[in-house]
Amino acid sequence: MKNPQKVTVLYDDNCSVCSLSVDVASKLGGNGTLQFTGIHAQDVADFGISEENLEKSMHTIWLDGRVENGMESLVQITRMIPPLFPFWAFFKLSMLIGFGDGLYDFMARNRHRIGRTGKLMRT
Numbered sequence: 001m002k003n004p005q006k007v008t009v010l011y012d013d014n015c016s017v018c019s020l021s022v023d024v025a026s027k028l029g030g031n032g033t034l035q036f037t038g039i040h041a042q043d044v045a046d047f048g049i050s051e052e053n054l055e056k057s058m059h060t061i062w063l064d065g066r067v068e069n070g071m072e073s074l075v076q077i078t079r080m081i082p083p084l085f086p087f088w089a090f091f092k093l094s095m096l097i098g099f100g101d102g103l104y105d106f107m108a109r110n111r112h113r114i115g116r117t118g119k120l121m122r123t
Helices: 016-028 051-054 071-080 082-097 101-111 113-118
Strands: 008-011 034-038 059-062 067-069
Touching: 008 016, 016 082, 016 113, 034 071, 034 101, 059 071, 067 071, 071 082, 071 101, 082 101, 101 113
Parallel strands: 008 034
Antiparallel strands: 008 059, 059 067
């Protein structure tokens, strides 16, 4: 089996939905391949992504320099965590059908509202 490549995930650490998702993903695994970095907690300027783009969507950065964002990042993250495989299938299918990016953009634009109305609690 090919060795997985370490991936840095940049996410909005001021967002309760995002932070809860990162907590769940961290607990479920990823075989040490995922390194989650909050865009507000650390200096992320070295990644070369504008603050505006970082606020719009999560980004995955591979060791080879490849950068993905939005729904493609979700596809890659859920692919690397076996218990999240059903989500991978849904996210990948949504992209193939053509509504994945729109779904991600809607969720990303409303993430703070969703966090407040859903009363997400971190334990």
